[in-house]
């Protein structure tokens with residue numbers, strides 16, 4: 001039987017895992033194309049250099065996309081335990097935190113890439129670095145062209161190009177362009193797991209302040225999502241895990257705003273009586289210094305400016321209505337969102353290749369033998385290891401279909 005030639009575009013978790021799995025068939029000739037000078041650049045940076053590789057509590061609820069059945073099908077192909085065992089066969093051991101986030105035992109993403117480099121070292125896998133595939137056509141076979149106009153022919157093609165998030169590591173839209181040339185449509189792409197840009201009053205004073213907060217996202221003034229996690233004020237707007245997570249639910253076609261409760265663990269009335277108490281106890285003390293007992297100095301600076309409070313003011317000068325205003329501000333801090341902080345800074349992209357136009361095995365319904373996997377699809381996972389897991393699960397389903 002003549003060898004089957006398979007091209008994989010992109011050496012991220014989806015492309016690498018596809019090559020490893022397909023190489024089990026010695027009759028397959030596999031070529032893995034990567035435009036960067038090394039494989040797995042996003043793996044290296046992921047999880048702050050530790051690589052949050054999967055999550056013990058994977059479920060469909062951790063994902064958004066236009067075809068929920070497809071997501072379910074892909075996830076059913078690879079459970080946490082199956083991935084863990086498979087990684088062990090490659091020599092990579094992982095450990096999980098209480099919240100399910102799982103990392104290599106070394107807590108270093110370099111371990112993951114090194115193990116993958118070993119696993120790709122097979123006689124029937126050829127990895128071609130620093131080569132970008134720019135065009136694919138189908139006649140009898142698939143004809144690929146790279147950025148040096150070199151041509152190649154293959155029987156099957158797996159598009160694992162990823163999204164346009166984080167261009168410095170290779171994020172680009174070439175996967176979408178190739179899919180479009182085969183008649184596929186692209187669901188609106190949008191930066192996700194990213195900070196937001198907003199013109200916040202006294203932002204310069206607040207920049208660098210971080211606090212666990214409850215964030216309510218309103219789209220067109222309608223409550224869309226509530227989350228409690230860190231919010232970090234930056235020089236462009238807001239960042240922090242809570243903000244990252246909630247960006248997945250924003251709809252940039254409409255007006256988005258946040259209402260942030262900076263003290264979700266303390267009831268508003270309790271907080272008010274705390275401030276009122278310390279004021280009464282220390283009547284002649286400075287109001288600004290007294291607030292230090294309950295608030296971060298950056299919040300105090302903002303409050304003093306916003307409410308035009310004289311820095312010499314004593315506690316006995318402070319009226320109750322001012323306390324109410326301060327408390328209202330801290331419990332309903334409104335942020336009108338101008339934009340996300342862009343693909344340049346986003347971990348992933350919402351949207352992508354329309355997953356209603358592909359089969360349950362991730363094969364194009366427009367061109368037989370062409371497959372799409374990982375982030376190039378219009379599927380996005382939450383922060384916590386879900387995106388890399390989805391990329392691996394895509395590889396499992398695609399390779400099972402080709403094998």
Ligand SMILES: Cc1cc2nc3c(=O)[nH]c(=O)nc-3n(C[C@H](O)[C@H](O)[C@H](O)COP(=O)(O)OP(=O)(O)OC[C@H]3O[C@@H](n4cnc5c(N)ncnc54)[C@H](O)[C@@H]3O)c2cc1C
Nearest residue numbers: 010012013014035046047052133162170374375385387388
């Ligand atoms: C800063 C950061 C931190 C992250 N942390 C985590 C985390 O801890 N856990 C998690 O689950 N997810 C994390 N993610 C998201 C995760 O990295 C991606 O979702 C995942 O890597 C997607 O895998 P993929 O194989 O689909 O695509 P990618 O990993 O994006 O790989 C695609 C590859 O294709 C190459 N390529 C693109 N076009 C071409 C072309 N035309 N020709 C040749 N090569 C091409 C690219 O250079 C790239 O190497 C993080 C992302 C970022 C940016």
